[in-house]
Amino acid sequence: MKHLKTACTIALASLLMFTFSCNEKISKKQNLESAVKAQIDSIEGTVAVAFYSLSEPKDSLLINVDEKFHAASTMKVPVMIELFKQASEGKINLNDSIVLKNEFKSIMDGSLYSMDINDDSDDIIYKQIGTKVTLKDLMHSMVTISSNLATNVLIELVDAKNTTATMRDLGAKHIEVLRGVEDQKAFDLGLSNSTTARDLMMIMEAIANKTAGNQKDCDAMLAILKDQQHNDMIPVYLPKEVIVAHKTGSITGVHHDAGIIYLPDGRAYVLVLLSKNLKDFDKGTDQLAKISKTIYDYVSSNNDRPLKITP
Incomplete structure (x- = not known):
């Protein structure tokens, strides 16, 4: 009888500890959601947040994730994936060179237009017009410094429809x-590249989990994303030892960042921050960066036997 009482006491204690642990996690999650929503409310504009843990236990926070946004330069990640796909199929060779041109056809009527160096984030590439540049170098510029000229050359090569189909x-x-x-x-007719936070989250998850292509290609994609030169959102308030593989995008009133965040202890998560109709671009950007910090703080406070993810 004494042994039975002892066993019952241990079982009850275990149940109470488990219940306390679960309640604590629920409370942390509720606090996270409340904090992020408060930060969103401070932004004059429309915002979407998609957080998804790549480690165990699985966790997520999805706010406005099915809202449609102008993709801005986040669409360059799908183009990168399509380039690797076509290379793996033998359709192109990323080490091959192509003559760099600055003349493209509008999808509306086929009329020609050119890129303006003053509207591009990459001015060095314009000095290479008329010369041969490798596809892999163009791809690196497209993602890391968000070169619009490189993007147009590459998307014409792989075709936008193929890129969407792969997504x-x-x-x-x-x-x-x-x-x-x-x-x-x-x-002018409303025909623009578009996305949702949920879709970008799935795309980044596929790269991280090595399902967006073969392992070698996904590793190469991650290396490019980790070399990102525009770092004014997700990484801003994170510790220096945190690795962020990501892609930003911005046009007037729009600022995005989508990435994979690797913690020093081996855990990782996907974070997508999208915004549109920003009344104050700089203030909105800073508040989005602070949302990134809020989510990092939440993840780093939940350290339960992490599953190591290789960056």
């Missing part, structure tokens, strides 16, 4: 890659 294969149901950058005629 569907990855489970991204709503992202649309319709055209290259600065196609003003298409833009």
Whole structure:
């Protein structure tokens, strides 16, 4: 009888500890959601947040994730994936060179337009017009410094429709890659590349889990994303030892960042921050960066036997 009482006492204590642990995690999650929503409310504009843990136990926070946004330069990640896909299929060779041109056809009527160096984040590449540049170098510039000229050359090569189809294969149901950058005629008629936070989350998860291509290609994609030169959102308030593989995007009133965050202890998570109709671009950007810090603080406070993810 004494042994039975002892066993019952231990079982009850274990149950109480388990209940306390679960309640504590629920409380942390509720606090996270409340904190992030308060930060969103301080931004004059429309915001979406998608957080998904790549480690165990699985965790997520999804706010406004099915809202449609202009993709801005986040569409360059799908183009990168399509380049690696076509290379793996033998359709292209990323080590091959192509003559760099600055003349593109509008998807509206086929009329020609050119990129303006003053509207691009990459001015060095314009000195290479008329010369041969490797596809892999163009791809690196497209992602790391968000070169619009490189993007248009590459998207013409792989085709926007193929890129969108590949995103569907990855489970991204709503992202649309319709055209290259600065196609003003298409833009005026509302024909723009678009995305949702959920789709970008799925795409980044696929790269992290090595399902966006073979392992070698996904490792190469991660290396490019980790070399990102525009770092004014997700990484801003994070510790220096945290590794962020990400892609930003911005146009007037729009600022995005989508990435994979690797903690020093081996855990990792995907974070997508999208915004539109920003009344104050700089203030909105800073508040989005602080949302990134809020989520990092939440993740780093939940350190329960992490599953190591290789960055």
